[in-house]
Amino acid sequence: MFYLIIAALVLLFVVIGLLVRAQVLIDIFTKSNEKRGGLSNQINGFLFPVFFVVGLAGFIWVTLSSRKYYLPDSASIHGVRTDELFWITMGIITIVFIATHVLLFFFPYIYQFKEDRKALFYPVNHRLEFIWTVIPAIVLSLLVFSGWKVWSDITTEAPSNAVVVEIVGKQFNWMVRYPGSDLSLGKHNFRKIDDLNTVGIDFSDKDAFDDFMAGEVHIPVNKPILFKIRARDVLHSVFAPHFRLKMDAVPGMPTKFWFTPTITTADMKAKTGNADFTYEIACTEICGRGHFGMRIPLIVHEQAEYDTWFKAQQSFLAKNPDYLKMVPDNLKKLAEESIQDNKKSTTVASLERVSQSVAKSN
């Protein structure tokens, strides 16, 4: 196959070469090269408006036909605002795009070379220059100010009641940690990382005792959510496209992004008519071989559903009691109590869950 392609290319070159040779000879005989406004000039001049019309039709067609592939409406409060800004900006630039291209592609046709005409000697017009400096400046300032307002709102400090979720990137998956019943994440230290303790929870901090890990991101709807983002090896970037959320994960420099989800996974399934719909987080900073596969599902629950899920989670210490030896002696007692509390709560929660599902099935 490979050699076949090579052979085809060589053949193509030979044919083109012969055609060109013939064309040059014809040109020499007809002296068409000596004229400036010959047939070629007319064809080229004509092709610009043709390109414009065909191109515009293609532009409209591809715009209409690809709408169905766009992401659904934003599922976060700030996302609605950035989407609005985006589409306003796109509207403005589409107008400018089409207007400038009408001129750019029709002028060549209208003003193509004619022997008997002379171009207009028109080197400068300060008023025109002034107009097209000031108008873009005004439009751009309006866009900047509206963007700036949205940007400042998005990047303000998270509300104090925000649900905290820690997301840590490594080659090549995301790890998720929740603060547990005390709603406060324990400290972390990259030197404590091992095969089980993948995010380096530091058990000398009592806040860490009830922290738990999750295989998926679960969050409640209509509550502010604060993602605390870290990376443990190279750069990664948390991208939750449906929430219009993106923030790099940087080793050695924790970052954050807070937002308020507005549509539960169940509602989105109904809205999109896709029973398999699930929110996802992807990685958008090149991180090596598995960069394209760093996917983790994200589930938005109703508050009650979320609370049940949250209570049913076994803390890291309860799951891996071996790590009690990492706890300093003076806190050992506290840690053991925390494990007992967690066990109680998970048992209750699982009973609740059973009764809920029984109630549902009835």
Next chain:
Amino acid sequence: MDSIELQHHGHAVHGHGHDDHHEDHEEGTFLTKYIFSQDHKVIAKQFLISGIFWALIGGTLSSLFRLQLGFPDMDMSFLKPILGGWIEDGKLNPEFYLAMVTMHGTIMVFFVLTAGLSGTFSNFLIPLQIGARDMASGFLNMLSYWFFFASSVIMLWSMFIETGPASGGWVIYPPLSAVQTASPGSGLGMTMWLSAMALFIVSSLLGSINYVSTVINMRTKGMTFTRLPLTIWAFFFTAIIGILSFPVLLSAALLLIFDRSMGTSFYLSEIYINGEALPNMGGSPILFQHLFWFLGHPEVYIVLLPALGITSEIIAVNSRKPIFGYKAMIGSIMAITLLSFIVWAHHMFVTGMNPFLGSIFMFLTLIIAIPSAVKAFNYITTLWRGNIVFTPGMLFSIGLVSFFISGGLTGVALGNSAIDIQLHDTYFVVAHFHLVMGSASFFGMVAGVYHWFPKMFGRMMNEKLGYVHFWISFVGIYCVFFPMHYTGIAGFPRRYYSFTSYEAFKTFGDLNAFISTAAIITFGAQLIFVYNFFYSIFRGRRAPMNPWRANTLEWTTPINPGHGNWVGEIPHVYRWPYDYSKPGADEDFIMQTVPYAQTPSSNLEGEEDLVEDSTTEKAHA
């Protein structure tokens, strides 16, 4: 020797206003004439041919990874003869995919559009258009090429080593690029990438210093700054940007080299990789990004400004009209130069950088759209009521303006930090910069080759092939990059080997196949150009002295100018380069060397005073 002698002549011109030495140098050996040449024209051709070579490699790489993206299920075993072990069970190795993406970016940005564009046209046109016998230092100029050559050898070599070339993206962000075990490409491939780039920067600086000093010091008599063609203004400011920004990349690369092999922690902190915690503490990967983009953003203008300069000249010549708003064009080049240094952090809105800094950079970024808009409007006004001749160079210049507008406009969306949260590192960005900087600059380069080929080789390129080349490329490039906006809006991230594992990115399979097909056809069409180029060097029609009826000085040299450019005295300049279709003139162009005294019928108000000057000058002479 040559350069000293030439400088001497240059001074003589300034000092006495005449110089009747003939510059018929003895023919050197093959080695001094074509290999270690100090003639700016030969060096320009060396850069050009190297640039074409690199463009073919860069284009081939993109065709290969577009196959993967467009046809993910394809059996690629047929590529085994060239890719060997990088094809595993008929599939492209994902690491090699990233390596190809990385090398495509590096090659196109630096080796094609920086060296191939500035290296060729700044070298070729500066002495010819300002009326100098050669560069300020022919020797440094020669060194500049050979540093570039050494850099090219290392970069090319790195593609054939066992672990593959650098694969961390052309931006080589640490820690991926700094920790050798993070990816195979971060080992020897990265070391070679950094060495090659260090040499490249040396080459670029030697070139830029030469360009700036030549433009300032070696203009012929009468060639004031306001009589310089816009090409020269563009090359001049490009060189200034290069001198101020490339050293910053060098320092970024040096610190990275230290981090990689000497245990420092400029960019590294709290890293646990491959089962061990690294000792590095206190560094910041963000520091690298700041340093990188301090060059990286001006780099956009390093590749774009020369293309815009070339276009300004070609559009004026072939519209048979003065470029509209000559001074506004210079002003916008200056504004772009200045602003290009204070917008870099718009590449970093979502890196965790302080959001307040993000606000500042959003303001500054959108300001740079204003001088760019002025340039676009001025090009269009130049076409208005012109008498347009569609040479291949002209077609490519109009194409450039189109790409510049369509790619530039999406920059307005991306420069807005709130909108950028969603679009950052998606295909929307890929579409944006491939249009505004990739394709636009590439078209500028090709336009320049078609336009100045007669001066370079004394022969014409085949016009008809040029037309075919243009229309396939123009339509093809839009077919490649326009659809990418849509995949970008749908959230498709860059540098993904495959999209199939995501619910959200499963769509658009047909569109990706379409893009890939268009890309491969467009790349194939470039072979028409390559054929035309090499064929015409040897067998093209012989060029007349001034084939495009242009005003600038290079067309007053002999058809095949020797080292020294002009036989006898360097011509004097009496007017600006854009007296096309002047009312009252016999022809539709008046060359820069024609004194006002000879054109009484077309002189405008205010130019009458200059008649006096030109006649007294003649008398003295």
